[in-house]
Amino acid sequence: MAATLLTALDLPWMADGLQRDGPQVREPVDALLRDLLARHALPYHVVGGQGQARLVQALAALQPLWRATPTSTRSGLFTGLASAAREGPDAAPRRWICECCVPEAERAERAERAERAERAERANRPGTR
DSSP states (O other): OOOOEEEOSOSOOOOOSSOSOOGGGHHHHHHHHHHHHHHTTOOOEEEOSSTHHHHHHHHHHHHHHHHHSOGGGOOSHHHHHHHHHHHOTTSOOOOOOOGGGSOHHHHHHHHHHHHHHHHHHHHHSTTOO
């Protein structure tokens, strides 16, 4: 299952020192993205507003996916936040890292860890011994 969140153009453009383009490309790129998503019949949700309101819209768009995903297969940022909330405010802080920012070696190690965990889970299922 996947979700595509498209950010609304309701916030002012701000240079972050990393992007080559300026505010003049926002609308054309947004239009191209929407057209591409429509041509491929890919559903998406537009997330707008400021601060907490924007976050609430994004989380609301993702809720149907959470309900449809078995708890045992969930992983990622929001699952981590939910488990951290269950652990309480005194639990050790968790650090989230964008998957795009993770070095290739760490990505490979994470994939290997996940594969080992999946093999162990399959071995522990009833009737697999």
